[in-house]
Amino acid sequence: MAEFDYSQAISDARAKYESIALALDTDRLKSQEAELEQQASAPGLWDDSEHAQKVMSQLSACQSQLKHLSSAASRLDDVATLIELGQEENDADTLHEAQTEIESIQKDLDQMEIETLMDGEYDSRSAVVTIRSGAGGVDAADFAQMLLRMYLRWAERNGYKAKVMDTSYAEEAGIKSATFQIDAPYAYGRMSVEGGTHRLVRISPFDNQGRRQTSFAAVEVVPLVxxxxxxxxxxxxxxxxxxxxxxxxxxxxxxxxxxxxxxxxxxxxxxxxxxxxxxxxxxxxxxxxxxxxxxxxxxxxxxxxxxxxxGDIKASWGDQMRSYVLHPYQMVKDLRTGCETSQTQAVFDGDIDEFIQAGIRWRHEQRLEAAAEEANE
Structure with a gap:
């Protein structure tokens, strides 16, 4: 196993932090925070509850970004000191602790970087998601319910508020459709990359002959008006x-x-x-x-x-965007980004951040390429 390069890891993390701080524009965020705090403390703010909730939501999102930036900067300084101490004393335990912290910081920076890529017109809004069973009969209805559970568990894992607004149950098992809302900053920006047709391949639990079944479910994501x-x-x-x-x-x-x-x-x-x-x-x-x-x-x-x-710059998202294969092997693969994992149960338990982040990066690249081609027309 290659020796961990502490100097390079710190250098890469600092470079990513600087890139994120530049993209988020720290000075702009501080100015926006001051303006929103002034609005939040204005008399009669809650006379218009809808406007008040919007102001408080924007203030919370702004403060959260500034807090994350400040925390990342502080943690980078602290871990650099920890590395220096560990190397001076040749303390393996201290260096191991520093490596674990650097990896944690890098993961948090990746999350922050994703927010800089969600620059669509409606990306910052809450999301309304509808799941519909497709071809595949009762297996498709069961698959639609599996997806509903997956997204609700994902929201729970991330501390996002989710509310099921409508459910149409299938006769034998599962659901025909369900609509739910996720209230969180950039919920639409994240969930919009989940829109499309999802495919499940498995041994059907509803087939007494134990045959393999392919079923489909459609996911529609819209921003809250x-x-x-x-x-x-x-x-x-x-x-x-x-x-x-x-x-x-x-x-x-x-x-x-x-x-x-x-x-x-x-x-x-x-x-x-x-x-x-x-x-x-x-x-x-x-x-x-x-x-x-x-x-x-x-x-x-x-x-x-x-x-x-x-002209047709880029193909649309297409119908089939992700496959969930449970037989004859275990694999979840996104057909647009190539992101895949063999941990299928973890995915159905809501561990889909890796897929969402890959989708956001892919979408951002598509937008940049489309803009470049349009500029060259």
Whole structure:
């Protein structure tokens, strides 16, 4: 095994830190923090709760970035001192401790670097995710539920607030579809790289002959709309149906017409919501999701027009983006980035940060290449 190069490791970590600090613009962050603190302390801030929550969320994100930058700088100085001490005294235990700390710092810097790459228009927002079972019958419905659990466990591991807003259960097992919301800074920037078709290959637990089954599930990710987005949906363009909620729930959920289905007539988009007890709350939540999808649709149409003018610069994300193989071998592989692991159970338990980070880097490279080609037109 090659000897650990402490000097090179510290040099690489400092270089990455400087690159991150430059990209995040520390002076800008400090100025933004001061401005947001002034807004947060203004009298009457909570007269407009939606605006107040936005200010507090932005302030929290800004403070978090500054705290991480300050902590990384301090840790780099401390570990450099620790290395110097260990080398002077030829103390193997101290040097081992320093190596462990450097590796931890590098991992944290990688996480921070990812935030600098999430520069899309909506990347900083909360995310609304919908999972739908595809081809594969009951196995596909079960796979959709496995994905739902995977994402909820991922959110839990990272301390993100997640709320299931609607679930449509399949008859035999699993789910037909589910919609959930993740509230965290850059939730959309992270989750958007999960959008696409996911494929599962395994011995079907629902086949009494034990045959191998391939099933599919689709993941759709949209940013949560904000008041400034101006997505107007006239009443004449929607049809609202109410019905009794299905699935697990108390008497008040299953015996009242609290569930809401909104159909957007011009596009055919359908949104259902049944998580809340109140029909009014479900309608409001469904409208928010509908507006989010219309926002993405508008954004895609604008991007399509640009592509028509500039030519087809890059292929779209494509249908199949990740495969989960449980038989005849164990492997999860992202078909866009090449990121893979044989730890399939860990992935289904929510350990997907490596895939998300690889997806964000891949997307950033795609954007840079597309921008360069567009500039050369």
């Amino acid at each position: 904000e008041a400034t987005d101006h997505i107007e949906v006239p009443d004449s363009e929607i049809r609202v149906d109410t019905y009794c909620a299905s699935g697990p729930g108390g008497q008040g959920v299953n015996t009242t017409y609290s569930a809401v289905r909104i159909t957007h007539l011009p596009t055919g988009i359908v949104v259902t919501m049944q998580d809340e007890r109140s029909q009014i709350q479900n309608r409001a939540a469904a409208m928010a999701v509908l507006q989010s999808r219309l926002l993405v649709l508008r954004h895609e149409e604008e991007a399509k027009k640009k592509k028509e003018l500039a």
